[in-house]
Amino acid sequence: MGGQQEEEPSVRLFREYLRIQTVHPQPDYGKVHPGRTVVIISWEGTDPKLKSILLNSHTDVVPVFEEHWKHDPFAAVKDEQGNIYGRGTQDMKCVTIQYIEAIRRLKSEGKRFPRTIHLLFVPDEEIGGVNGMAKFVHCEEFQAMRVGFGLDEGLANPTDAFTVFYGERSVWWVTVHCPGCPGHGSRFIENTAAEKLRKVLNSFLGFREKEKKRLDLSQCLTLGDVTTINLTLLQGGVAYNVVPEEMMASFDIRIPPTVDLKAFEEQIKTWCQDAGDGVVYEFHQKGMDQSVTSIDKSDPWWNAFSSTCQKLDMTLQCEIFPAATDSRYIRAMGFPAIGFSPMNRTPILLHDHNEFLNENVFLAGITIYTGLLSALASLPPMQADA
Numbered sequence: 459m460g461g462q463q464e465e466e467p468s469v470r471l472f473r474e475y476l477r478i479q480t481v482h483p484q485p486d487y488g489k490v491h492p493g494r495t496v497v498i499i500s501w502e503g504t505d506p507k508l509k510s511i512l513l514n515s516h517t518d519v520v521p522v523f524e525e526h527w528k529h530d531p532f533a534a535v536k537d538e539q540g541n542i543y544g545r546g547t548q549d550m551k552c553v554t555i556q557y558i559e560a561i562r563r564l565k566s567e568g569k570r571f572p573r574t575i576h577l578l579f580v581p582d583e584e585i586g587g588v589n590g591m592a593k594f595v596h597c598e599e600f601q602a603m604r605v606g607f608g609l610d611e612g613l614a615n616p617t618d619a620f621t622v623f624y625g626e627r628s629v630w631w632v633t634v635h636c637p638g639c640p641g642h643g644s645r646f647i648e649n650t651a652a653e654k655l656r657k658v659l660n661s662f663l664g665f666r667e668k669e670k671k672r673l674d675l676s677q678c679l680t681l682g683d684v685t686t687i688n689l690t691l692l693q694g695g696v697a698y699n700v701v702p703e704e705m706m707a708s709f710d711i712r713i714p715p716t717v718d719l720k721a722f723e724e725q726i727k728t729w730c731q732d733a734g735d736g737v738v739y740e741f742h743q744k745g746m747d748q749s750v751t752s753i754d755k756s757d758p759w760w761n762a763f764s765s766t767c768q769k770l771d772m773t774l775q776c777e778i779f780p781a782a783t784d785s786r787y788i789r790a791m792g793f794p795a796i797g798f799s800p801m802n803r804t805p806i807l808l809h810d811h812n813e814f815l816n817e818n819v820f821l822a823g824i825t826i827y828t829g830l831l832s833a834l835a836s837l838p839p840m841q842a843d844a
């Protein structure tokens with residue numbers, strides 16, 4: 459076990475950050491920055507007219523079920539293998555510190571690059587970014603950063619390879635209302651809410667089954683390439699012996715960028731119509747932006763990113779992110795963004811019990827960012843700079 463004394467300063471900083479309880483529902487942002495402030499740190503380039511590199515990370519983390527953890531999730535315990543346990547070790551406090559440490563290293567080596575690099579720390583990603591990135595991209599401070607290319611979080615990969623995300627699935631949160639005739643629970647009431655609800659559930663979950671099969675039977679599809687539908691909330695009813703006048707089902711739906719959203723909504727409409735009189739749906743979340751970032755060799759940003767990885771002997775797997783991150787707001791503004799958290803040989807444990815990251819994987823990530831930033835911030839003027 460690496461004693462405190464000989465521990466790498468960047469690992470120490472990472473562990474220090476993990477101990478700040480920026481956990482929902484009441485994140486202690488005060489220890490990072492007061493309120494829900496967005497923090498920007500800029501390293502100005504030698505040619506500030508060129509578009510910049512944006513390194514985005516969120517400061518919040520999701521709650522824990524402490525009784526299921528082998529170590530205190532906010533103590534940043536490191537075991538004999540060098541595994542550091544804590545909420546946020548993967549999602550995404552590692553990346554924040556890796557960005558900072560990569561820049562520290564480059565600066566200490568006396569490097570300067572033509573393009574400006576901005577570090578951006580945003581709150582509330584885990585609850586949708588409504589008071590975080592969603593708002594910030596519409597502020598003049600965001601405009602002023604003159605973003606050319608953005609990096610944001612990705613996922614761990616249990617193999618030797620690294621996963622890179624060039625797009626995300628759209629998030630649709632839908633509630634279906636099934637009205638029906640009320641009456642005594644002892645009778646055969648006609649046209650009940652429950653009968654309609656059953657049809658709704660059959661249609662939505664039947665589609666879920668089909669998509670699951672499509673994924674399971676395919677060699678090349680990943681989760682980001684299929685539509686998932688999960689029933690996440692059921693509401694309705696007042697008493698055992700009262701047939702209710704309404705029942706509601708809510709679904710978390712994630713849709714790949716290749717799906718025709720208009721046609722998909724028509725499908726939902728049909729499922730509701732077919733379920734019976736008065737069945738309607740409403741949206742609580744309806745992501746309509748389907749922008750993806752180019753992963754074509756002809757794209758200078760991607761070329762810089764991928765050729766750096768190649769030089770570092772890294773294998774990349776390019777995928778669509780299955781959930782939602784703040785990258786979607788960057789892409790929706792028209793900027794290319796890649797989701798990448800340099801964690802190979804690591805189980806995917808974001809939002810899970812016993813989330814951890816090995817210190818050597820963490821340290822290797824700093825070297826990776828050092829290479830990526832050098833390449834990206836050195837890119838000569840291109841069309842996007844005009």
Ligand SMILES: CSCC[C@H](NC=O)C(=O)O
Pocket residue numbers: 583584585586587629743781782783
């Ligand atoms: C659509 S807002 C919720 C965003 C959330 N992001 C991380 O888990 C997600 O559920 O994907």
Ligand SMILES: [Zn+2]
Pocket residue numbers: 516549550583611783
């Ligand atoms: Zn995250």
Ligand SMILES: [Zn+2]
Pocket residue numbers: 520549584808809
């Ligand atoms: Zn998360």
